[in-house]
Amino acid sequence: MPAEAVPRTYLCQRKGNPTVEHSGPGTPAALTPAETDPYAMALSQFDQTAARLELSPGMRGLLRSCKRELCVHFPVRMDDGSLRTFTGYRVQHNLTRGPSKGGLRYHPQVTLDEVRALAMWMTWKCAVVNIPFGGAKGGVVCNPKEMSETELEGLTRRYTTEITPLLGPASDIPAPDVYTDERVMAWMMDTYSMHVGYTVPAVVTGKPLSIGGSQGRLEATGRGCTIVIKEAAEHFGIRLEGAAVAVQGFGNAGSVAARYLQEAGARIIAVSDSRGAIHNAGGLDAVKVIAHKSKTGSVVGFPGAESIPPADLLESECDILVPAALEAQIVRENAPRIKAKIIAEAANGPTTPEADAILWENGVLMLPDILANAGGVVCSYFEWVQCLQKFAWPEPQVCDGFSNFMSRAFHEVYHMAQQRRVDMRTAALMLAISKVADATATRGIYP
Numbered sequence: 001m002p003a004e005a006v007p008r009t010y011l012c013q014r015k016g017n018p019t020v021e022h023s024g025p026g027t028p029a030a031l032t033p034a035e036t037d038p039y040a041m042a043l044s045q046f047d048q049t050a051a052r053l054e055l056s057p058g059m060r061g062l063l064r065s066c067k068r069e070l071c072v073h074f075p076v077r078m079d080d081g082s083l084r085t086f087t088g089y090r091v092q093h094n095l096t097r098g099p100s101k102g103g104l105r106y107h108p109q110v111t112l113d114e115v116r117a118l119a120m121w122m123t124w125k126c127a128v129v130n131i132p133f134g135g136a137k138g139g140v141v142c143n144p145k146e147m148s149e150t151e152l153e154g155l156t157r158r159y160t161t162e163i164t165p166l167l168g169p170a171s172d173i174p175a176p177d178v179y180t181d182e183r184v185m186a187w188m189m190d191t192y193s194m195h196v197g198y199t200v201p202a203v204v205t206g207k208p209l210s211i212g213g214s215q216g217r218l219e220a221t222g223r224g225c226t227i228v229i230k231e232a233a234e235h236f237g238i239r240l241e242g243a244a245v246a247v248q249g250f251g252n253a254g255s256v257a258a259r260y261l262q263e264a265g266a267r268i269i270a271v272s273d274s275r276g277a278i279h280n281a282g283g284l285d286a287v288k289v290i291a292h293k294s295k296t297g298s299v300v301g302f303p304g305a306e307s308i309p310p311a312d313l314l315e316s317e318c319d320i321l322v323p324a325a326l327e328a329q330i331v332r333e334n335a336p337r338i339k340a341k342i343i344a345e346a347a348n349g350p351t352t353p354e355a356d357a358i359l360w361e362n363g364v365l366m367l368p369d370i371l372a373n374a375g376g377v378v379c380s381y382f383e384w385v386q387c388l389q390k391f392a393w394p395e396p397q398v399c400d401g402f403s404n405f406m407s408r409a410f411h412e413v414y415h416m417a418q419q420r421r422v423d424m425r426t427a428a429l430m431l432a433i434s435k436v437a438d439a440t441a442t443r444g445i446y447p
Helices: 038-053 057-064 112-128 149-166 182-196 220-235 252-263 286-296 353-361 375-389 395-420 424-443
Strands: 068-077 083-094 100-107 134-141 172-176 244-248 267-273 276-284 306-308 320-323 342-344 365-367
Touching: 038 057, 038 112, 038 353, 038 424, 057 424, 068 112, 068 149, 083 100, 083 112, 083 149, 100 112, 100 182, 100 375, 112 134, 112 375, 112 395, 112 424, 134 149, 134 172, 149 182, 172 182, 172 375, 220 252, 220 342, 220 365, 220 375, 220 395, 244 252, 252 267, 252 286, 252 320, 267 286, 276 286, 353 365, 365 424, 375 395, 395 424
Parallel strands: 100 134, 100 172, 244 267, 244 320, 320 342, 342 365
Antiparallel strands: 068 083, 083 134, 267 276, 276 306
């Protein structure tokens, strides 16, 4: 539907939301732990959407709950000969529409509630892009930056062994996430295969090409985010040529999104990673920043850029903001100072519900995580299918199918937003939750 054919006022104003209260931009109240807890955020989003959909209490209770939660404590032999015990989690939120799918993150701040939230968001994400998966997530509490490759391999193989009862190409399929990569997926696949006695490439996605990975998988999340941004810009009359872009989190998703947006004519004015942030109003060359980070380990110190406090990046004078780091980065306190016209969530859960309400009232177009960063799981689906078929697709086939999935998902969410006159996050959640609820009702309750 052309942008001119529909009123746009619903994207610029939302008044009288009875479920969210916030103070004015001058004197924000202190944030409560519940406001930034990912699981509280996920439940709040679900509860508000379920009320709009008028789901029955029984269905709400079922979809609100995680199906399985596994917590494991396991030893790893460190390089100095000592034993260290680590804590890991694997949570399956919902398997109604297919086997559970979700990433694995290694981070010192991983918690069970965070993993629960990410698993729930994965369920909705898979439903938004209409692929036959449910949601799962895994995490290990560790600091991979302080561990050797040998220690990381030992940790990965032992963690995989501990959660093996849940894993399988028809039950639960991990993928890379924060501080995990194709190398970690190769270790996981090999460990699982050793246990069952034969090679099972389809048990994980995000693997190297040499052992069943898919063309396009490494760039999928950032590329998918860019496709959604382009679709949104076209529909809402926002010119990408010369648009100023700020990217928080210059990892795989953020750096790829920056490169593709730059190729589309946008100007990358600020980027950040875990060590700091840099800014240049005239524009940063994304390709050169990627090379600098690869060489030095950080974007900090890039020639021709000034260092800025990382928190200031979110409030940059920009047209497009891409949060690609961790959860709860845009909150009630800083949301009134966001200047971007479009926020595209390449990260999971970077915006709290309280901040969402403020941004909506201020006319910011939010492209929610379950749509904007769904490219990774779409390409993971392609990889899984190729592994099951034992047939590798050529890159053009992967790219064409990928673009079609992402564009179709955007249009379905956009149509829901226009039809129900709601913001894009609410529309995406309504679309996803209704699909899972319909599948649940269709399958019935066993026994």
